[in-house]
Amino acid sequence: MSLNIYLPESPEVELLKKDLTGLNDVYRDIADEIGVENTLAIYRLFHGTQISFPNRLFSKEYTHKAIVSEYNGSNVPQLAQKYNYSERSIWRILKTKK
Numbered sequence: 001m002s003l004n005i006y007l008p009e010s011p012e013v014e015l016l017k018k019d020l021t022g023l024n025d026v027y028r029d030i031a032d033e034i035g036v037e038n039t040l041a042i043y044r045l046f047h048g049t050q051i052s053f054p055n056r057l058f059s060k061e062y063t064h065k066a067i068v069s070e071y072n073g074s075n076v077p078q079l080a081q082k083y084n085y086s087e088r089s090i091w092r093i094l095k096t097k098k
Helices: 011-018 025-034 036-046 060-070 076-083 087-096
Strands: none
Touching: 011 036, 025 036, 060 076, 060 087, 076 087
């Protein structure tokens, strides 16, 4: 889905680009990081919705598949460090994917 449909050219965008102090704290933080236009797009898509973001960016299935494909027989410590898993978890993943 394109976010551009949520961003009509408007005076509010130009005003907010000049002065972010009118925004609530969370939206001001977001605008500082990703810009006013993107903040407005997020607001228009999700305002009123409680959102929590998972600690991991990638799905468990994707990560497990990557671990299995990268395993070379002796790189469990490196995989554990790369994917922020314990070595025991890496071994468990490898065992269940065989």
